[in-house]
Amino acid sequence: MAGNVTILTKADLSTCVGLNETALTVIEDAFEALANGKIVMPPILSMDLPMVNGEVDVKTAYIEGFDGFAIKVSPGFFNNPQLGLPSLNGLMILFDAKTGLVKSVLLDNGYLTDVRTAAAGGVAAKHLAPSQVNCATVFGGGVQARMQLKAAHIAKPFSKAFIWARNFEKADQAAKELSADLSIPVVATHDPGRAVAESQLAITTTPATSPIFKKEWLHPGLHITAMGSDQEGKNEIEAEALMAADLYVSDRISQCEKLGELRSALNAGWTAPDIPELGQIITGQKSGRMSDDDVTICDLTGTGVQDTAIAAHAFKVATSEDMGQIFETDGTTK
Amino acid sequence: MAGNVTILTKADLSTCVGLNETALTVIEDAFEALANGKIVMPPILSMDLPMVNGEVDVKTAYIEGFDGFAIKVSPGFFNNPQLGLPSLNGLMILFDAKTGLVKSVLLDNGYLTDVRTAAAGGVAAKHLAPSQVNCATVFGGGVQARMQLKAAHIAKPFSKAFIWARNFEKADQAAKELSADLSIPVVATHDPGRAVAESQLAITTTPATSPIFKKEWLHPGLHITAMGSDQEGKNEIEAEALMAADLYVSDRISQCEKLGELRSALNAGWTAPDIPELGQIITGQKSGRMSDDDVTICDLTGTGVQDTAIAAHAFKVATSEDMGQIFETDGTTK
Numbered sequence: 001m002a003g004n005v006t007i008l009t010k011a012d013l014s015t016c017v018g019l020n021e022t023a024l025t026v027i028e029d030a031f032e033a034l035a036n037g038k039i040v041m042p043p044i045l046s047m048d049l050p051m052v053n054g055e056v057d058v059k060t061a062y063i064e065g066f067d068g069f070a071i072k073v074s075p076g077f078f079n080n081p082q083l084g085l086p087s088l089n090g091l092m093i094l095f096d097a098k099t100g101l102v103k104s105v106l107l108d109n110g111y112l113t114d115v116r117t118a119a120a121g122g123v124a125a126k127h128l129a130p131s132q133v134n135c136a137t138v139f140g141g142g143v144q145a146r147m148q149l150k151a152a153h154i155a156k157p158f159s160k161a162f163i164w165a166r167n168f169e170k171a172d173q174a175a176k177e178l179s180a181d182l183s184i185p186v187v188a189t190h191d192p193g194r195a196v197a198e199s200q201l202a203i204t205t206t207p208a209t210s211p212i213f214k215k216e217w218l219h220p221g222l223h224i225t226a227m228g229s230d231q232e233g234k235n236e237i238e239a240e241a242l243m244a245a246d247l248y249v250s251d252r253i254s255q256c257e258k259l260g261e262l263r264s265a266l267n268a269g270w271t272a273p274d275i276p277e278l279g280q281i282i283t284g285q286k287s288g289r290m291s292d293d294d295v296t297i298c299d300l301t302g303t304g305v306q307d308t309a310i311a312a313h314a315f316k317v318a319t320s321e322d323m324g325q326i327f328e329t330d331g332t333t334k
Numbered sequence: 335m336a337g338n339v340t341i342l343t344k345a346d347l348s349t350c351v352g353l354n355e356t357a358l359t360v361i362e363d364a365f366e367a368l369a370n371g372k373i374v375m376p377p378i379l380s381m382d383l384p385m386v387n388g389e390v391d392v393k394t395a396y397i398e399g400f401d402g403f404a405i406k407v408s409p410g411f412f413n414n415p416q417l418g419l420p421s422l423n424g425l426m427i428l429f430d431a432k433t434g435l436v437k438s439v440l441l442d443n444g445y446l447t448d449v450r451t452a453a454a455g456g457v458a459a460k461h462l463a464p465s466q467v468n469c470a471t472v473f474g475g476g477v478q479a480r481m482q483l484k485a486a487h488i489a490k491p492f493s494k495a496f497i498w499a500r501n502f503e504k505a506d507q508a509a510k511e512l513s514a515d516l517s518i519p520v521v522a523t524h525d526p527g528r529a530v531a532e533s534q535l536a537i538t539t540t541p542a543t544s545p546i547f548k549k550e551w552l553h554p555g556l557h558i559t560a561m562g563s564d565q566e567g568k569n570e571i572e573a574e575a576l577m578a579a580d581l582y583v584s585d586r587i588s589q590c591e592k593l594g595e596l597r598s599a600l601n602a603g604w605t606a607p608d609i610p611e612l613g614q615i616i617t618g619q620k621s622g623r624m625s626d627d628d629v630t631i632c633d634l635t636g637t638g639v640q641d642t643a644i645a646a647h648a649f650k651v652a653t654s655e656d657m658g659q660i661f662e663t664d665g666t667t668k
Binding site for chain 2: 003005007008009010011012015040042043044045046047048049051052054056058060062064071073075076077079080083085089090091093095097098099100101102105107108109323324325327328329330331332333
């Protein structure tokens, strides 16, 4: 009915959407839609708020054939930890694709973003890592370090992993949790180069502003997913590594040029070849890894189609399970 | 407390925010803040959806010194009337200015936009119309035609008004309602030129894409507020009228160049002089009307500061009246 809005909380959403094969399929389908061009995705609205050490990003995408489209608002306020609050928050709003009416407000505090971001990493590993992944190394000690390793393990069930973070304590804590969650040995390391040498898959999830991943670590049969850089000024991978890889893939070229590893490589003088987007590799429109010995890099900045896809999926599952509270906008709350 | 989000419906909001002197003051203050430069206001995020005859705009502004900032999402889906639904909908989200946490979701279906848009017209009339306004003419037969005339009447309590619309029936209906609401004669007219000749104030509120207001109608002591053009392709006032006026004022130059009457005039070759913004006239930073005989034009495209100001005001009033329903995002809805 017109004017009916379903409010869903983070608690609701985390019971009905998890980081699992279903989530990976939802995000894989979103990248396919992006490649097939059946989307409208305007540039990100970005508001810098240096006076409060904050920023706000708004992303959206309209996918033809979907019942709804989402708008996501992601505030990042980096003084929050001093107040005992998380830096990242926000919500998603799901609109009816035919009428533009608000269908649902998803008060997820960034939870669905975490899931869709990690799921994209899983999709990248599925399509770009070598056929056999025995060992993976993750860079970073935060939420995405954990979730990216889990998502990659769904796609490529490796039997061992390393984790490196600037703060070793954090890496060690994450390693312990991940060992328990994945039932494989996950080891915190002081020597990321040696960890990468053992790995067929590396995932970078840090907010680094100068490279933490060295070109000299590249070796045949390595795939790297770089998802930390999502803003101007961030950079995890040495530009020379992009230049030396057999294949560089972006989630969305127009975004990676501004926000991803691609930006730094272009600034360093790289004359990038014809760059495939991840979705084009999924659909077969462009070639991906040609042999198990290739070195591949996937640059993920996060796209509005992922948000629309995960929000539409979450709404469908939540309402089928009768979750959420419905408001009639023409009715008072009291 | 962190994670507490207050949901307010249109019904809640329309009981605690009205188009009155308070609303005009709230919007006047917002224009002052804009002029004083204590704001961050990124360009509008705009998504065109021709396949469903729709569009979505996202506006925001951060005003230093305010407790919160709003993000507004305004979908316009122009096939909706065929389904018995309004074309314009949407919501506002209010965030804490220090932490970025979601404070409130205002499910207003565009109501607060209607109020803040009309209030801006009232503020323009207050600062730019001649000292004495006896008669006003409004162009258009929709919601804003009604609300703009009411807002102008708050600022300049004229004793007579005309209304013209392409569809005379609509104009006549609006005239009857406005006569009753304002307790003055409001007359629907077939001859807008004659109505303007009698008026000291004209307000255009149409979605016209070619001018409906002629340069030849300008006469000493006339102020025009043009608020219909808020998108590329819209145009209500002949470019020659802007060129001939003693003073042209914009709400935000960078927006009017793209979306307002200014765009058409620049395209027609106007070498615009140093253009004042409405806020700069309110603060006295730039000169406004110099004499009661001047011809003045104010071009309103709608700004994010108006949204932040009205949302913050609405939240304050609503919570002081104990309205809304509070959600803890970490709690389930059921």
